Amino acid sequence: MSDLLKRVAIVGSGNWGSTIAKIVGTNILKFNTFENEIRMYVYEELVDGRKLTEIINQEHENIKYLPGHKFSHNVVAYADAVETVKDADILLFVLPHQFVEIICNAIKSHVKKTAFIVSFSKGFYVSQDKRVDLLSTVVSSLLEVPCYVLMGANIANEVAAGTFCEATVGSRNYEHGQIVKGLLQTDEFRIVIKPDAEVIEVLGALKNIVAVAAGFSDGLGYGDNTKAAVIRLGLKEMVKFCEEFFPGHHPHIFLESCGVADLVTTCYGGRNRKIVCIVTLALHIHHVITKDKDDIAHKIQALIPTCFLILYYTFGLVSIYRFHRVGILLFASIGIILFMAACLFFSWIIFLLVSLVLDHNIMSKMFGFFVLFGLLFGTFVTIVIATLELAFNLTKLIQMHGYTTF
Numbered sequence: 001m002s003d004l005l006k007r008v009a010i011v012g013s014g015n016w017g018s019t020i021a022k023i024v025g026t027n028i029l030k031f032n033t034f035e036n037e038i039r040m041y042v043y044e045e046l047v048d049g050r051k052l053t054e055i056i057n058q059e060h061e062n063i064k065y066l067p068g069h070k071f072s073h074n075v076v077a078y079a080d081a082v083e084t085v086k087d088a089d090i091l092l093f094v095l096p097h098q099f100v101e102i103i104c105n106a107i108k109s110h111v112k113k114t115a116f117i118v119s120f121s122k123g124f125y126v127s128q129d130k131r132v133d134l135l136s137t138v139v140s141s142l143l144e145v146p147c148y149v150l151m152g153a154n155i156a157n158e159v160a161a162g163t164f165c166e167a168t169v170g171s172r173n174y175e176h177g178q179i180v181k182g183l184l185q186t187d188e189f190r191i192v193i194k195p196d197a198e199v200i201e202v203l204g205a206l207k208n209i210v211a212v213a214a215g216f217s218d219g220l221g222y223g224d225n226t227k228a229a230v231i232r233l234g235l236k237e238m239v240k241f242c243e244e245f246f247p248g249h250h251p252h253i254f255l256e257s258c259g260v261a262d263l264v265t266t267c268y269g270g271r272n273r274k275i276v277c278i279v280t281l282a283l284h285i286h287h288v289i290t291k292d293k294d295d296i297a298h299k300i301q302a303l304i305p306t307c308f309l310i311l312y313y314t315f316g317l318v319s320i321y322r323f324h325r326v327g328i329l330l331f332a333s334i335g336i337i338l339f340m341a342a343c344l345f346f347s348w349i350i351f352l353l354v355s356l357v358l359d360h361n362i363m364s365k366m367f368g369f370f371v372l373f374g375l376l377f378g379t380f381v382t383i384v385i386a387t388l389e390l391a392f393n394l395t396k397l398i399q400m401h402g403y404t405t406f
């Protein structure tokens with residue numbers, strides 16, 4: 001009997017991979033045509049001194065990439081990609097684009113000839129000789145099985161939290177498309193199947209370029225009108241690109257979740273936009289410091305709002321990536337400020353008491369000095385810690401992703 005049941009494997013366990021595991025893990029239990037166990041390939045790493053696979057299998061949670069969300073117990077983490085895909089009939093590929101080729105080469109001779117793949121990765125494949133290709137084309141040619149795609153306005157944390165959204169599956173195979181829909185659709189996650197697979201995939205990559213422009217616009221402090229123009233012009237370019245390189249698609253495809261919806265989401269909430277926005281703000285700081293050499297007052301005036309914006313976006317990134325170190329340090333900086341406020345409060349009480357017996361005027365001046373010193377010192381410590389951590393994490397981020405696509 002068990003030989004007749006189909007097996008599903010998930011390759012990738014980042015923010016999106018874990019979200020997909022959460023959905024499919026629960027959905028699969030509704031069917032009697034699938035094996036309940038879902039193997040999930042996890043790139044092994046240590047988190048708080050423990051192996052990530054062990055944490056997932058014991059706590060049923062990916063505390064690094066999707067903290068706060070539990071998997072159903074049938075999702076099992078494997079550190080070995082070959083073990084994960086062995087015997088699987090449906091492989092859900094949720095890897096960052098730069099790891100797709102490496103993993104395909106590793107599992108090549110272990111994928112069932114009758115299997116099919118669904119790629120969730122957004123981005124293009126760029127070969128060493130700078131040839132650009134679709135990731136699904138690379139996957140299906142390396143593994144010699146069909147590869148479909150799923151794209152859409154899907155910020156992983158929101159999907160995992162169960163807020164309503166939609167996605168587009170690109171598949172010309174009706175039966176396979178329906179299986180994918182059955183595995184993924186929930187009341188809050190609506191799946192639409194369309195045959196224009198290539199264009200659907202291309203849109204998932206191109207929207208990131210527009211998001212970079214949106215990040216520049218935000219970083220330069222332009223408003224929503226400018227961003228709307230960036231989005232409109234970007235969409236026009238995306239349509240033109242698809243008409244040029246993938247003629248014959250249905251024009252309505254741009255109105256699906258993979259088109260305009262994904263573009264809007266990425267230009268408002270995506271990680272690319274946030275990173276570019278921070279870099280643009282940092283360039284602004286550099287410009288102010290180096291160009292207006294003499295005017296200290298102007299420098300301070302120009303830099304304060306920028307520093308606050310950087311902190312704001314840094315917090316945004318921290319909440320996405322959950323880099324524990326940053327979280328703890330930012331938390332610690334807030335702690336320092338609170339501690340100082342408490343010290344100031346108590347010293348104020350003491351000063352009040354002492355001022356009852358001494359000259360009132362001198363005491364109030366000294367109190368003003370202490371307040372100012374405490375606040376300035378607290379702000380300084382916070383900004384230094386946050387900036388160091390930001391630099392550390394941006395370097396880490398760029399090393400990890402290269403050109404990021406989300």
Ligand SMILES: NC(=O)c1ccc[n+]([C@@H]2O[C@H](COP(=O)([O-])OP(=O)(O)OC[C@H]3O[C@@H](n4cnc5c(N)ncnc54)[C@H](O)[C@@H]3O)[C@@H](O)[C@H]2O)c1
Pocket residue numbers: 012013014015016017018042043044065094095096097099120121122123154155156157405406
């Ligand atoms: N996060 C989202 O909101 C979202 C939404 C839709 C689509 N996507 C797409 O899904 C894909 C995966 O994104 P994500 O957000 O899950 O990734 P992520 O950035 O959250 O995680 C990175 C993953 O890469 C793994 N990794 C690190 N080094 C590796 C290596 N050398 N080999 C193999 N794996 C390694 C990590 O373990 C982790 O699982 C991307 O193409 C992205 O564009 C993401």
